[in-house]
Amino acid sequence: MGAKRTKSHSSLITRVKDFLVVNLVPLGTSPAYKPTNLFQLAIFHIYHTVLIFLHILLSIYYLFSRQYYIAKNNFLAFLYHHHRTPQLIAQDIKGLAKTPQHVGIILKYKENEEGGGVEGLMEQVADVASWSVGSCVKTLTVYERSGKLNKMHEATYKVINRTLKSYYGETIPTVKLRTPHDKTVYPEGMTAEPVVVDLNISFISHDDGRGFLVELTREFAYKAAKGEFEPSKVTVDNVDRLANQLVITEPDLVVLFGPKLDLDGFPPWQVRLSEIYYAPHNDSVTYNVFLRGIRRFSKCKINIGR
Amino acid sequence: MAIASWIRTFPLVQYLIAWAQEIFMSVLKTGPVPQHVAFVMDGNRRFARRRKLEVREGHSAGFESLAHILEMCYQVGIKVVTVYAFSIENFKRPTVEVDALMEIARTKLLQIIHHGDLADRFGISIRVLGQRSMIPADVLAAIDKSTEMTKDNTTAILNICFPYTSRDDIATSMREVVTLSEKHELEPETIDERMLEQHMYTKDCPPLDILVRTSGVERLSDFMLWQSHQDCTVEFVDCLWPEFEPWRFGSILLKWSHNKAIEFRKTEMERDQKEL
Numbered sequence: 001m002g003a004k005r006t007k008s009h010s011s012l013i014t015r016v017k018d019f020l021v022v023n024l025v026p027l028g029t030s031p032a033y034k035p036t037n038l039f040q041l042a043i044f045h046i047y048h049t050v051l052i053f054l055h056i057l058l059s060i061y062y063l064f065s066r067q068y069y070i071a072k073n074n075f076l077a078f079l080y081h082h083h084r085t086p087q088l089i090a091q092d093i094k095g096l097a098k099t100p101q102h103v104g105i106i107l108k109y110k111e112n113e114e115g116g117g118v119e120g121l122m123e124q125v126a127d128v129a130s131w132s133v134g135s136c137v138k139t140l141t142v143y144e145r146s147g148k149l150n151k152m153h154e155a156t157y158k159v160i161n162r163t164l165k166s167y168y169g170e171t172i173p174t175v176k177l178r179t180p181h182d183k184t185v186y187p188e189g190m191t192a193e194p195v196v197v198d199l200n201i202s203f204i205s206h207d208d209g210r211g212f213l214v215e216l217t218r219e220f221a222y223k224a225a226k227g228e229f230e231p232s233k234v235t236v237d238n239v240d241r242l243a244n245q246l247v248i249t250e251p252d253l254v255v256l257f258g259p260k261l262d263l264d265g266f267p268p269w270q271v272r273l274s275e276i277y278y279a280p281h282n283d284s285v286t287y288n289v290f291l292r293g294i295r296r297f298s299k300c301k302i303n304i305g306r
Numbered sequence: 307m308a309i310a311s312w313i314r315t316f317p318l319v320q321y322l323i324a325w326a327q328e329i330f331m332s333v334l335k336t337g338p339v340p341q342h343v344a345f346v347m348d349g350n351r352r353f354a355r356r357r358k359l360e361v362r363e364g365h366s367a368g369f370e371s372l373a374h375i376l377e378m379c380y381q382v383g384i385k386v387v388t389v390y391a392f393s394i395e396n397f398k399r400p401t402v403e404v405d406a407l408m409e410i411a412r413t414k415l416l417q418i419i420h421h422g423d424l425a426d427r428f429g430i431s432i433r434v435l436g437q438r439s440m441i442p443a444d445v446l447a448a449i450d451k452s453t454e455m456t457k458d459n460t461t462a463i464l465n466i467c468f469p470y471t472s473r474d475d476i477a478t479s480m481r482e483v484v485t486l487s488e489k490h491e492l493e494p495e496t497i498d499e500r501m502l503e504q505h506m507y508t509k510d511c512p513p514l515d516i517l518v519r520t521s522g523v524e525r526l527s528d529f530m531l532w533q534s535h536q537d538c539t540v541e542f543v544d545c546l547w548p549e550f551e552p553w554r555f556g557s558i559l560l561k562w563s564h565n566k567a568i569e570f571r572k573t574e575m576e577r578d579q580k581e582l
Contacts, residue, residue, distance in 0.1 A: 048336040055337075055564045209535060210499050217480045217502060221487035221494035231488055234481040236473045261540050268531040272473060276524050276540075296524070 069281040073288070080288040082131065084167050089134030092291055096298035103132060103293075104141040104251035104274065106264055107285070109148055118148050122156045124257075124285040125149065125201070126163035131290050132199055133164070133173045139200045141248045143266050147205025150179045153186035160201075173198035180247045181208055208247050209267040216242060243269050250274060255293040257285045275300050327552060331381040334559055338566035340515030343379060344388040344530050347372060349521030349546030356546075362406040367548035369414055373424065378552055380428035380462050382559065386511045388465040390529045394437060394474060408441075411468060412448040419452045429461030435507035436470035465508065472531040479505040506532070514538045516562055518555070520547045539565070 110116035164172040174197040177186040223229035256278035277293035354364025418424040514533040522544040
């Protein structure tokens with residue numbers, strides 16, 4: 001009788017304990033620290049309160065720092081406005097020790113916002129293309145995770161030319177668009193003769209990152225299974241050569257126009273030595289962020305290993 | 307600051323700092339904690355130059371800093387820590403420096419497996435990732451010994467990338483997969499990202515959560531390219547590695563835990579909405 005009562009009594013306590021532990025321990029707690037008895041649960045909640053307090057302090061700090069960065073970005077946007085004159089852009093890069101030859105940018109597709117959608121992306125590409133031509137950048141790589149612009153060469157070309165006209169007047173610089181994944185080039189006539197254009201633009205997406213390396217491995221594997229391929233030929237140099245040919249070469253500078261450093265699936269192989277620049281809490285594709293990226297690149301010292 | 311470092315020499319202050327660090331780590335453990343953190347230990351030579359020391363002493367100071375950071379990591383419960391000790395490109399440095407680095411590697415590897423030192427205290431299993439063929443014989447012996455002696459530890463893992471470049475890692479993984487296909491041990495159709503990951507040096511490790519690079523350089527420099535290109539917080543810190551204070555790392559962890567908590571909150575709310 002006594003034993004049965006203590007058994008139901010202890011099972012009630014275990015049930016209460018389990019209930020408390022399951023429901024009061026928040027998601028994401030490190031599993032090593034899940035409390036197993038009531039005393040640990042109490043200590044846990046004391047510590048957790050301190051953590052929540054620290055998180056609140058951090059949020060308050062972010063509130064102020066965000067305002068500071070947004071104000072700074074707006075101020076710099078006002079100070080370094082291009083006013084659609086290439087001479088101003090040339091002026092801005094005049095004193096720099098070196099400028100990047102190949103710049104990569106990471107754009108985010110915004111569905112329902114003002115200035116969003118595919119047209120918004122095209123406008124952003126056109127803007128960046130104009131700034132690139134002005135800063136003597138020869139190659140521009142546009143990365144957008146879902147690849148919305150990969151098949152829209154004709155429309156993008158029109159938008160780019162329209163924007164370039166507003167910068168350069170009647171004699172606009174020549175632009176060539178390509179999507180490595182679909183092997184398409186625009187304008188088509190360009191593949192016939194090796195014409196030197198002022199700016200080469202490549203459109204890449206998430207599939208050109210890890211997906212490309214997986215594809216390459218699969219190709220090699222098929223050939224090797226048939227006995228037509230030596231596995232020892234898979235070297236860093238060979239893969240590098242193929243990556244440069246079939247996707248893009250290494251960018252000197254990658255500019256992120258988002259609020260935080262998120263490579264978002266940009267091809268890992270090519271980003272090995274690229275300078276990565278972003279403006280904290282920035283949300284739009286503005287000239288001053290682009291210029292700051294170029295300035296950062298001009299100040300960096302690249303010594304490969306030495 | 308001279309006064310701060312003078313005050314820090316008082317024994318009670320050291321004890322208080324260590325105690326405060328433990329409390330902070332326990333506080334952090336009640337929230338999300340990253341599972342895999344990587345460090346690029348950059349800035350040892352600049353540190354030595356600034357303090358008018360020899361480069362070798364800069365690297366030693368770097369190792370001391372590493373020991374502190376590792377202690378913090380394992381206290382807070384991070385399962386895997388990966389450090390970039392030596393790049394394949396670093397062999398181009400002057401021979402004197404390369405030899406000094408090899409010497410440091412050999413002695414420190416043998417040191418941390420001693421009874422009571424790092425590996426023992428936190429149950430670390432040491433792994434050395436990279437191209438073994440490029441390491442001199444005596445360092446290789448030390449590596450094998452430390453790996454052998456710690457292989458039964460299961461609490462945590464320390465990956466020392468020596469010598470390593472991410473491209474070499476990816477290419478080696480691809481080569482292994484292709485070799486297996488050639489021997490008909492696997493079907494080419496089944497090759498996907500997961501399979502390539504399982505053949506890389508970091509094969510059993512959870513995905514990378516945080517990558518920290520010191521000395522203000524904002525590049526990845528051929529480290530963890532595959533792992534850090536999505537869903538990974540990359541932090542570029544503007545101080546040199548020997549000066550990478552524990553409080554800086556603590557603030558990075560706090561920031562990460564805050565962001566993750568917000569994410570979890572969002573998924574919880576979405577889940578509740580779906581249930582409605």
